[in-house]
Amino acid sequence: MRFKDDEHKKFFNEKYVEMKKLGRTDVYYKSLIYVLGVCKTTRDNFDKIFNLENGEINIDSIQEPYQTSTSEKVIRMAFSLWNSCNYDSEKDIEDERVSRKYNVSEIFSCEYAPYFYEGIKIRYPEYTKEKNIERDVR
Numbered sequence: 001m002r003f004k005d006d007e008h009k010k011f012f013n014e015k016y017v018e019m020k021k022l023g024r025t026d027v028y029y030k031s032l033i034y035v036l037g038v039c040k041t042t043r044d045n046f047d048k049i050f051n052l053e054n055g056e057i058n059i060d061s062i063q064e065p066y067q068t069s070t071s072e073k074v075i076r077m078a079f080s081l082w083n084s085c086n087y088d089s090e091k092d093i094e095d096e097r098v099s100r101k102y103n104v105s106e107i108f109s110c111e112y113a114p115y116f117y118e119g120i121k122i123r124y125p126e127y128t129k130e131k132n133i134e135r136d137v138r
Helices: 006-021 027-036 040-044 059-063 069-083 090-095 113-123 133-137
Strands: none
Touching: 006 027, 006 040, 027 069, 027 113, 040 069, 059 069, 059 090, 069 113
16 A cells, blocks of 8 residues: 555554444445545544544535645545545535536546545455556457
């Protein structure tokens, strides 16, 4: 697993210990915590974004004043991996208004793109294993 920096790795390891205590070590939790840990803003506000004990995302957290355009991308990536979320608020869910900001072209246009791919590999290990291209070409 590739980490952006020591803070990212420390955050992931600490949250993973909490997950294990709660018996939640599946790829959903693991990928969400990995992705939310990549950004200082989302690390600092993790408990406002995700309730680890109840296993619930706070979809309205994307509207909070502490958000930056980049931290919003981090949250959208994490929520998408968590439950295929495509909404930016509870109101959007009620109105069935899907956000275009969950498009790959929107989310991946930031410095965290390599770590988003790592999050995808954590969430979908069965589909993202590296293959020997030469062998596959034959």
